[in-house]
Amino acid sequence: MGQYPNFRVIFQIDFKAGKPVYLQLVDQVRYAAASGALQPGDPLPSIRPLAEELRVNRNTIAKAYAELESQGVIETIPGKGCFLKENHSPFSKQVRHRLLITEIDEAVVMAHHLQVDRDKFLALVAERLDHFERKARETGDGK
Amino acid sequence: MNTNPPIIELKNLTRRYGALDAVSGLNLTVQPGRCYGFFGRNGAGKTTTIKCLLNLLQPSSGSLRVFGLDPQKHEVEVKSRLAYVPDVVAFYPWMTVNDALEYFASFRKHWNREIEADLLRRFQLDPRKKTTALSKGQKTQLALISAICPEPELLVLDEPTSGLDPIVRREFIETVIGAYQSSDPERRTVFVSTHLISEFEGLIDEFTIIAQGKELLSMEADQARDRFRKIRVRLPEAAPEINLDDALVVRRSGREAEILANGNGDALLEKLRAHQPEQLHVEALSLEEIFVASEALKKAET
Numbered sequence: 261m262g263q264y265p266n267f268r269v270i271f272q273i274d275f276k277a278g279k280p281v282y283l284q285l286v287d288q289v290r291y292a293a294a295s296g297a298l299q300p301g302d303p304l305p306s307i308r309p310l311a312e313e314l315r316v317n318r319n320t321i322a323k324a325y326a327e328l329e330s331q332g333v334i335e336t337i338p339g340k341g342c343f344l345k346e347n348h349s350p351f352s353k354q355v356r357h358r359l360l361i362t363e364i365d366e367a368v369v370m371a372h373h374l375q376v377d378r379d380k381f382l383a384l385v386a387e388r389l390d391h392f393e394r395k396a397r398e399t400g401d402g403k
Numbered sequence: 404m405n406t407n408p409p410i411i412e413l414k415n416l417t418r419r420y421g422a423l424d425a426v427s428g429l430n431l432t433v434q435p436g437r438c439y440g441f442f443g444r445n446g447a448g449k450t451t452t453i454k455c456l457l458n459l460l461q462p463s464s465g466s467l468r469v470f471g472l473d474p475q476k477h478e479v480e481v482k483s484r485l486a487y488v489p490d491v492v493a494f495y496p497w498m499t500v501n502d503a504l505e506y507f508a509s510f511r512k513h514w515n516r517e518i519e520a521d522l523l524r525r526f527q528l529d530p531r532k533k534t535t536a537l538s539k540g541q542k543t544q545l546a547l548i549s550a551i552c553p554e555p556e557l558l559v560l561d562e563p564t565s566g567l568d569p570i571v572r573r574e575f576i577e578t579v580i581g582a583y584q585s586s587d588p589e590r591r592t593v594f595v596s597t598h599l600i601s602e603f604e605g606l607i608d609e610f611t612i613i614a615q616g617k618e619l620l621s622m623e624a625d626q627a628r629d630r631f632r633k634i635r636v637r638l639p640e641a642a643p644e645i646n647l648d649d650a651l652v653v654r655r656s657g658r659e660a661e662i663l664a665n666g667n668g669d670a671l672l673e674k675l676r677a678h679q680p681e682q683l684h685v686e687a688l689s690l691e692e693i694f695v696a697s698e699a700l701k702k703a704e705t
Contacts, residue, residue: 275687
């Protein structure tokens, strides 16, 4: 089966998602970090076996890891590989807010087109925050 | 940024067979470290182009450079730096697997024995077996081993997986990603001609589609998947007729429509949303679907 059995995240690639493959990998690592499936200090799979497993170009994996590193999500330790970092964003509070607002705006526009009203939208946000906190707690307890 | 010459550079390449232009004014550039897809229907001119790269055929006009060199003038140097896996492979019938590998190795300055042993094990090829006793899949595997062991700067694959079973195809691609690209990825370039595009989807950085010897579309794979999108929509009963002339392809059936967008997906979506569709679904086209859609592109041009 998998060539990285100790890794708790199963990457999935969808060429029809309309999102570059390397960004799909970036999102999945960020999601795993937010939900606690990946903990600070956890290693990421090395490039070659992951590329072979997903049957994608190794440039794609390298690009995803470079992006995660520039976002401060992972760090590379020479000769050892890539590891998930403590959650310290390298950006200032202002920049962090601006980045988040862009994402929120997209959800707001989506909600408008799906006819989801303000109260329902806010309730959904609260529900998702609870969901992630619960998942992170569960994984934390399991350690 | 990059001072090295491109690995492959075709300028206005033309190759005629009598009155027929098999390749007609083709331009194409492959940078080092890329995996470049070369797609086209049978007879589109793919193999003719590849034969020109290998100096098995000479261009009628235009220019052709491999590693910055003219393959006609520097045939030995060009060939010593690349390896080629054709769609049909043949070996001398009296040779065993081991004989064949030794024979190929004798032409090469460098031969990685470790990779050789590794791949023989992985493919479960018996070195003592006669090459005539190998299945089609095993022959391709042997050709792939002999192409990868010299660790060439350029790997040229011409329809390498056609006619193979799915497991062998999968292993073939994993081997190209793993064994070939593992060391020094900047100096490992792949040029693959295929119409089994979906299998190579993850590997392709950039591609050219050719039709009737001419370039139809050249793009980065990610860009292409962003530009070509399929929209499925179901409109409410009362919706008026919407003008979708700017879509690449439209298929309608009553209130439902399937629309292919060529770079104007957002504008089309906006237009459709204005009619409060009951369902609206967007997805990127896979490279294979883009290849199929390129037929429509050709029609739109003429």
